[in-house]
Amino acid sequence: MADDGKKRRPINRQDHKTPMPEQAPEARILNYKEVPLGYTPEMAMNEATRCLQCKKAPCRTGCPVDIDIPAALDLIAEGDFAGGYRKMRETNFLPAICGRVCPQEDQCESMCVLGKKNEPVAIGRLERFVADWAMQHEDSEAGAEMPVCKPATGKKVAVIGSGPASLTAASDLVQLGHEVHVFEALHKPGGVLFYGIPEFRLPKATLVKEIDGLAKIGVTFHMNYVVGATETLSELRERFDAVFIGTGAGLPWFLGIPGENLNGVYSSNEFLTRVNLMGAYKFPESDTPVKPGSRVVVVGAGNTAMDSARTAKRLQPEHVTLVYRRSRAEMPARVEEIHHAEEEGIEFKLLHTPVEIFGDEKGNVTSVKLQKMELGEPDASGRRRPLPIEGSEFVVEADCVVVALGNGPNPLLTRVEPELELSRRGTIAVDEETLESSMKGVFAGGDIVTGGATVILAMGAGRQAARSIQRYLTTGSAAF
Amino acid sequence: MGYRILKKRVLVADPKTVYFEVDAAAVAAKAKAGQFIILRVSEPGERIPLTIAQARPDDGVTTIVVQEVGKTTHDLCNLEEGQEILDFAGPLGQPTHIEKRGTVCCVGGGIGNAVVWPQAKAFHEAGNKVISIIGARTKGLLILEEEIRAASDEVIVTTDDGSYGRKGLVTDALKEVCERETVDECITIGPVIMMKFVAATTKPFQVPTQVSLNPIMVDGTGMCGACRVTVGGQTKFACVDGPEFDGHQVDFDELMKRLAYYRDLEKISYDRALERECRCGKCEGGE
Numbered sequence: 001m002a003d004d005g006k007k008r009r010p011i012n013r014q015d016h017k018t019p020m021p022e023q024a025p026e027a028r029i030l031n032y033k034e035v036p037l038g039y040t041p042e043m044a045m046n047e048a049t050r051c052l053q054c055k056k057a058p059c060r061t062g063c064p065v066d067i068d069i070p071a072a073l074d075l076i077a078e079g080d081f082a083g084g085y086r087k088m089r090e091t092n093f094l095p096a097i098c099g100r101v102c103p104q105e106d107q108c109e110s111m112c113v114l115g116k117k118n119e120p121v122a123i124g125r126l127e128r129f130v131a132d133w134a135m136q137h138e139d140s141e142a143g144a145e146m147p148v149c150k151p152a153t154g155k156k157v158a159v160i161g162s163g164p165a166s167l168t169a170a171s172d173l174v175q176l177g178h179e180v181h182v183f184e185a186l187h188k189p190g191g192v193l194f195y196g197i198p199e200f201r202l203p204k205a206t207l208v209k210e211i212d213g214l215a216k217i218g219v220t221f222h223m224n225y226v227v228g229a230t231e232t233l234s235e236l237r238e239r240f241d242a243v244f245i246g247t248g249a250g251l252p253w254f255l256g257i258p259g260e261n262l263n264g265v266y267s268s269n270e271f272l273t274r275v276n277l278m279g280a281y282k283f284p285e286s287d288t289p290v291k292p293g294s295r296v297v298v299v300g301a302g303n304t305a306m307d308s309a310r311t312a313k314r315l316q317p318e319h320v321t322l323v324y325r326r327s328r329a330e331m332p333a334r335v336e337e338i339h340h341a342e343e344e345g346i347e348f349k350l351l352h353t354p355v356e357i358f359g360d361e362k363g364n365v366t367s368v369k370l371q372k373m374e375l376g377e378p379d380a381s382g383r384r385r386p387l388p389i390e391g392s393e394f395v396v397e398a399d400c401v402v403v404a405l406g407n408g409p410n411p412l413l414t415r416v417e418p419e420l421e422l423s424r425r426g427t428i429a430v431d432e433e434t435l436e437s438s439m440k441g442v443f444a445g446g447d448i449v450t451g452g453a454t455v456i457l458a459m460g461a462g463r464q465a466a467r468s469i470q471r472y473l474t475t476g477s478a479a480f
Numbered sequence: 481m482g483y484r485i486l487k488k489r490v491l492v493a494d495p496k497t498v499y500f501e502v503d504a505a506a507v508a509a510k511a512k513a514g515q516f517i518i519l520r521v522s523e524p525g526e527r528i529p530l531t532i533a534q535a536r537p538d539d540g541v542t543t544i545v546v547q548e549v550g551k552t553t554h555d556l557c558n559l560e561e562g563q564e565i566l567d568f569a570g571p572l573g574q575p576t577h578i579e580k581r582g583t584v585c586c587v588g589g590g591i592g593n594a595v596v597w598p599q600a601k602a603f604h605e606a607g608n609k610v611i612s613i614i615g616a617r618t619k620g621l622l623i624l625e626e627e628i629r630a631a632s633d634e635v636i637v638t639t640d641d642g643s644y645g646r647k648g649l650v651t652d653a654l655k656e657v658c659e660r661e662t663v664d665e666c667i668t669i670g671p672v673i674m675m676k677f678v679a680a681t682t683k684p685f686q687v688p689t690q691v692s693l694n695p696i697m698v699d700g701t702g703m704c705g706a707c708r709v710t711v712g713g714q715t716k717f718a719c720v721d722g723p724e725f726d727g728h729q730v731d732f733d734e735l736m737k738r739l740a741y742y743r744d745l746e747k748i749s750y751d752r753a754l755e756r757e758c759r760c761g762k763c764e765g766g767e
C-alpha cells in the first residue's frame with residue numbers, strides 16, 4: 001500500500017484460499033454451465049486482504065503480462081472493484097478470459113510469498129471476479145469505461161488469427177493508436193478460446209463480451225478470412241505497415257495406429273469444435289452432430305484431453321475413460337482440471353497406450369486394444385520414458401475415441417510463403433527478442449512459434465510482439 | 481454482413497438443384513478450378529464444403545451449384561436472390577493441376593458436372609483437347625450441358641435410363657474413349673461410387689486420374705482432421721492436401737463409410753426442418 005497516510009488495513013491471516021463456490025459434480029455433468037461459480041464481493045474482499053502487499057511483488061514477475069497485482073488486490077480489498085478492474089486491464093485487456101484459463105498455480109500464484117508456508121493468494125479468482133463484476137456493471141460508469149487509445153498514428157497493422165496471442169497484440173496495438181485489423185479463418189473470433197475451451201470453463205458469452213470490448217476500442221474483425229487462401233501473407237504485408245501472425249498450432253496429431261480412420265475416432269480439435277464452436281451439444285437445435293456413443297476413450301493427459309473427457313461426459317455416454325501412457329506425476333494438465341475430471345467420474349487408465357482400434361463392417365469403432373506401459377529412464381524432456389510391456393495387451397469396448405495428443409503447426413499460411421523461414425518442426429522462425437520473422441515487418445508469436453503451450457504464454461508473446469511492432473513502426477527497426 | 485445472392489437459377493426441380501451467384505469478391509479474386517468454399521447458411525448452421533463452379537474476379541461473383549440432400553442444402557436452396565448466406569470462406573484446397581497434357585477426359589456425374597464445367601474450361605484454355613463425359617440418371621437431371629459443351633472439344637452424355645444421350649454409365653463411354661485414343665489425363669467428380677469405377681476404368685490404360693473428394697469437413701483449414709482420407713496407405717486431410725487425389729491410390733470404401741457416419745442424425749435434422757415448414761396441419765410445424 002502506498003504511504004499516503006491511509007490507515008493500514010489489517011491483513012487477513014487465513015492460511016488457505018477463500019474457497020470457490022462450485023457446481024456439484026452430479027449436477028454439473030448434466031449441464032454446460034460454468035463449474036466454478038465465482039466469488040461474491042465479500043469473498044473477494046476477504047481473499048484480497050490476505051495479500052501482504054509485498055514491495056517487491058514477486059507475483060508480478062510470474063505474470064507474463066506483468067499485471068500490477070498488489071495494486072489491483074489493494075483496490076479489491078478496499079471494495080473498489082472498478083478500480084481493481086481498471087488496474088488489471090491496464091496491462092491485460094482480457095481479464096475475464098485470463099482469470100479463468102491461466103495456470104496461475106505455475107505463474108503469479110507460484111511466486112506468492114504466502115505460498116511458501118500456506119496457500120498463495122487466489123489471484124486468478126480475483127482477476128475473474130473483477131472482470132465479471134465489470135461485465136455485470138457495464139451500464140454503470142465504471143463498468144462501461146473503456147481505455148483511451150492514443151491519437152491515431154495512421155499506421156495499419158494486420159493481425160492474423162484471433163486466438164489469445166492475436167487478441168493481446170491487437171489490444172495493445174490499437175491502444176497505441178494504430179489501425180488494427182484481425183483476420184480470422186473461422187466464423188467466430190477467439191480461435192482456441194472459442195472452438196477449444198469448453199463452455200463450462202469459459203462461457204462463450206463472457207468470451208464474446210471481452211472480444212466485443214476490443215471491437216469497441218477500434219479493432220476491426222474480418223471473419224471467414226483464411227490468410228494463405230483468401231489472401232496471402234505477402235499480399236497482406238503490402239497493404240499493411242506491419243503484420244502479426246498468431247495463428248496457433250492447428251494441425252492435430254494422431255496416433256498413427258491401425259484403425260485410426262474409423263468412424264468415431266476424432267481429434268480433440270474436431271470433437272471440441274463440433275461441440276463448442278458448432279454447438280453440437282444442442283443438436284438437433286443446432287445443425288452439427290457429434291456422436292459420443294456409449295463408451296468414450298480419450299487419449300492424452302493435457303488440458304485438451306481433460307476438456308475432451310469432461311465435454312464427452314456432458315454428452316452423457318455410459319462411460320468415459322482417459323488413457324495416458326505415463327503416470328499421474330507426468331500428466332501435463334492443470335491440477336484443477338485433473339481434479340475436476342476425476343470428480344466428474346472420468347476413469348483414468350494411466351500407464352496404458354492404444355495400439356490398435358477395431359471397427360465393424362460399417363467402419364464404426366467397436367473397441368480399442370490397449371497395452372500396459374512402465375516408466376524407464378528419463379528422456380530428452382526430462383520425464384521418464386514410457387516403455388511398452390510385451391504381452392500385456394487387452395481390448396476394451398469403445399464407440400468413440402478422442403485423440404488429444406496436441407498439434408503441430410498448420411502449414412496453410414506458411415506453405416505459400418517461400419520467403420518466410422521455418423524451423424525444422426515447421427513453426428515460424430523468429431528472433432527471440434523481437435519476434436520478428438525472416439520477413440521484414442512480419443512478426444509471429446504463440447503456438448505457431450512455440451509449437452504448443454498455454455493461453456497465457458501466447459498472450460505474453462502477443463504483448464512482446466506488440467512492443468516490437470511499436471518500435472518497428474516508430475523507428476523502422478524492431479531491434480532494441 | 482453476409483454474402484448476398486445475386487442470381488439464383490433452379491436447374492432441376494427434384495431433387496432440387498440450384499445455381500447461385502454469390503457476392504464474394506475475396507473468394508472470386510483467388511479461386512481456381514478445383515477449389516472449394518465452406519459456408520454456413522444461417523445460425524446455428526453447420527459448415528459444409530461446396531466446390532466452386534465459377535469465379536469471376538472482374539465482378540466479384542463466386543458461383544456454386546447445390547443439390548438438396550439434407551437440412552443445410554435445403555435451407556440453402558430455399559434462399560432467394562437478394563438474401564444472404566451468413567458465412568462463406570475460401571477459396572480452400574489445392575487447385576486442380578492444370579497444364580498442357582494432350583487429351584484430357586473430364587468425367588462428371590450428377591451434381592459433379594457443375595465442377596466439370598470449370599475444369600473442362602481450364603484444361604481447354606491450357607491447350608488440351610478436352611473430352612467431357614457427363615452422366616445423369618435421367619435427362620431432367622443433367623445440368624450445365626450448354627456450358628460444358630462450350631468448354632469442350634467433344635461431349636458424351638450418358639443417362640442411366642437412356643432418356644437422353646447414350647444409355648449407360650459414364651464408365652462405359654470412358655472405356656470406349658480410352659480404347660479409341662490415347663488419353664493423357666482423366667479428371668473426375670461425382671458420386672464416390674462413380675469416381676471409384678472411373679478410377680478402375682482408367683487403371684488398365686494407365687491414365688493418370690484425379691478424383692475430387694468430398695468428405696465431411698468442419699473447418700476446412702486442416703485444423704480438425706474430420707476430412708481425412710487414405711491415399712496410397714497414408715492419411716491425408718482432403719481440405720488442405722486435396723480435395724483432388726490420385727484416384728488409383730484412394731481408399732474409396734473408407735470414404736463411403738465415413739460419409740455415411742452421421743446419416744441417421746442428418747435425417748433427424750432434415751425431417752425436422754421439413755416438418756417445421758409443413759402446412760398439412762397435422763405436423764407440429766406450420767408457420
Ligand code: FES
Nearest residue numbers: 700702704705719
Ligand atoms: S475439415 Fe478440418 S481438417 Fe479438413
